Amino acid sequence: MSIPRNWRLQQQRYRLIGEICEKCGARIFPPRDVCPECEAPAKTPLAFSGRGEVYSYSTVYHPPQGFEEFAPYTVALVQLEEGPMVTAQLTDVDADRVRIGMPVEMVTRKVQTGGEEGAIVYGYKFRPTRFEHHSRQPD
Amino acid sequence: MRDVAIIGVGQTKVGEHWDISLRHLALEALQAAMTDAGVARADALYVGNMLSGALDGQEHLGALVADFAGLRGIEAFKVEAACGSGAAALRMGYVAVAGELADIVVVVGVEKMTDKLGPEATSALAMAADGDYEAAQGASFVALNALLMQRYMYEYGYSHQDFAPFAVNAHKNGVNNPYAMFRFPVTTERFAKAKMICTPVNLLDSSPICDGAAAVVLAPADVAHALSAAPVRVAASAVGTDALAVHDRRDPMVLDGAVVSTRRAYEQAGVGPQDIDLFELHDAFSIMAALSLEAAGFADKGQGLRVALDGEIGLEGRIPVTTMGGLKARGHPVGATGMYQVVEVVQQLRGLAGANQVQDARIGMAQNIGGSGATVVTHILERME
Numbered sequence: 001m002s003i004p005r006n007w008r009l010q011q012q013r014y015r016l017i018g019e020i021c022e023k024c025g026a027r028i029f030p031p032r033d034v035c036p037e038c039e040a041p042a043k044t045p046l047a048f049s050g051r052g053e054v055y056s057y058s059t060v061y062h063p064p065q066g067f068e069e070f071a072p073y074t075v076a077l078v079q080l081e082e083g084p085m086v087t088a089q090l091t092d093v094d095a096d097r098v099r100i101g102m103p104v105e106m107v108t109r110k111v112q113t114g115g116e117e118g119a120i121v122y123g124y125k126f127r128p129t130r131f132e133h134h135s136r137q138p139d
Numbered sequence: 140m141r142d143v144a145i146i147g148v149g150q151t152k153v154g155e156h157w158d159i160s161l162r163h164l165a166l167e168a169l170q171a172a173m174t175d176a177g178v179a180r181a182d183a184l185y186v187g188n189m190l191s192g193a194l195d196g197q198e199h200l201g202a203l204v205a206d207f208a209g210l211r212g213i214e215a216f217k218v219e220a221a222c223g224s225g226a227a228a229l230r231m232g233y234v235a236v237a238g239e240l241a242d243i244v245v246v247v248g249v250e251k252m253t254d255k256l257g258p259e260a261t262s263a264l265a266m267a268a269d270g271d272y273e274a275a276q277g278a279s280f281v282a283l284n285a286l287l288m289q290r291y292m293y294e295y296g297y298s299h300q301d302f303a304p305f306a307v308n309a310h311k312n313g314v315n316n317p318y319a320m321f322r323f324p325v326t327t328e329r330f331a332k333a334k335m336i337c338t339p340v341n342l343l344d345s346s347p348i349c350d351g352a353a354a355v356v357l358a359p360a361d362v363a364h365a366l367s368a369a370p371v372r373v374a375a376s377a378v379g380t381d382a383l384a385v386h387d388r389r390d391p392m393v394l395d396g397a398v399v400s401t402r403r404a405y406e407q408a409g410v411g412p413q414d415i416d417l418f419e420l421h422d423a424f425s426i427m428a429a430l431s432l433e434a435a436g437f438a439d440k441g442q443g444l445r446v447a448l449d450g451e452i453g454l455e456g457r458i459p460v461t462t463m464g465g466l467k468a469r470g471h472p473v474g475a476t477g478m479y480q481v482v483e484v485v486q487q488l489r490g491l492a493g494a495n496q497v498q499d500a501r502i503g504m505a506q507n508i509g510g511s512g513a514t515v516v517t518h519i520l521e522r523m524e
Binding site for chain 2: 001005009012030036055056057058059060061062063064065066067068070073075076077084085086087088089095100111112121123
């Protein structure tokens with residue numbers, strides 16, 4: 001990934017900053033400036049908690065370029081507790097222990113190595129939460 | 140507005156054509172189609188392709204192919220919608236003729252993927268996904284389909300082995316298609332033992348990386364009979380889109396883009412699923428085949444796989460699919476695939492499918508999908524009596 005592009009995505013990658021739509025209340029991640037629910041402008045930042053659960057997962061044995069160092073790794077669709085879903089690698093967990101519905105939390109890890117300008121890319125990954133049960137924060 | 144017909148088709152074999160360049164592949168298919176149509180000139184050319192820039196260092200395919208084919212000066216440009224590029228190019232050709240802006244239009248889908256090694260082609264394919272939020276996370280295109288398959292199995296209680304009928308059916312039909320890349324049958328036992336790529340997707344759930352080109356010639360329907368012995372009417376041409384990223388879909392288990400595209404197509408053609416005699420669906424991965432059957436109304440939600448398990452997708456079944464091998468066995472040269480699907484429906488409607496002939500085929504549907512479902516282009520073709 002190019003350095004400028006990597007830099008532009010920092011807030012999302014390191015801090016899970018998305019948006020909240022002032023008109024309809026939709027929580028939006030990644031941020032997109034036009035609310036996907038009501039199409040109103042949406043630019044108010046919202047920091048997501050990083051808590052969620054596994055909606056689906058897959059262990060990758062044949063990675064695309066840039067991810068060879070991590071193979072095999074498990075990538076997942078994680079449903080954040082605020083509603084939106086993200087695609088991210090799972091970490092700190094054996095592939096055969098992953099389950100749909102497993103509660104997870106965001107951590108910051110190395111996501112890509114090398115790339116055309118040698119930038120190491122850090123970003124969000126998700127690991128199983130320390131406690132098997134966790135309560136949703138009230139809004 | 141006026142009705143549009145296909146008056147000629149052409150295709151190359153699908154395979155690893157290290158000896159044939161991108162422009163030569165396009166020319167081969169284009170010339171075959173124009174010869175079949177009996178035309179020497181065209182008013183416009185649309186070229187469907189996804190990866191020429193990434194893998195061949197070549198863009199600007201409209202001008203390149205027009206020039207190379209001796210059609211210098213006509214309207215021409217590349218149309219891109221990831222793996223939906225082929226049918227998207229046909230859509231533009233259809234619009235030009237239907238809108239009375241052109242009379243004879245050539246559409247060619249072309250793709251070369253095998254000049255580079257696997258990892259590079261895989262990375263290029265990831266451009267069909269969200270570069271910032273899917274590909275950048277290490278989710279290859281296979282992985283995205285694997286995520287869908289895993290969830291589908293979980294929600295509806297299927298096993299991985301339940302997906303075998305798609306590969307078995309596709310390969311059975313590929314045997315009799317001289318243009319297909321794979322012309323050997325595949326058993327359920329072989330499916331069970333195939334190499335895992337991204338769990339649960341294995342090698343036989345996935346269509347191959349390959350090269351190929353396919354083309355059609357379009358003309359106004361009211362002059363088609365004068366130009367061709369066996370014209371086919373384009374009864375519907377419809378596009379639907381959906382969120383690019385799987386994680387942004389309303390319900391990842393429903394291809395909303397396909398629901399919209401098929402609904403529009405059925406309305407245009409004045410038909411319903413029960414009228415479709417064959418369905419060239421987008422079986423890039425077996426999970427896509429199951430979801431496509433549901434989105435097009437051939438099965439309820441979660442029952443698309445049941446259609447295959449119940450043996451309804453064969454040539455004599457309720458809804459024959461991948462009748463010439465599909466993406467799995469005929470092959471999936473991504474930007475060309477949409478055109479192969481249409482060429483195959485035409486062959487069926489003309490009664491020229493040989494051992495794979497669907498009896499009394501009158502109405503066929505071809506559906507080409509870009510990415511994991513974000514662009515869906517559906518064409519319904521009807522035999523012209």
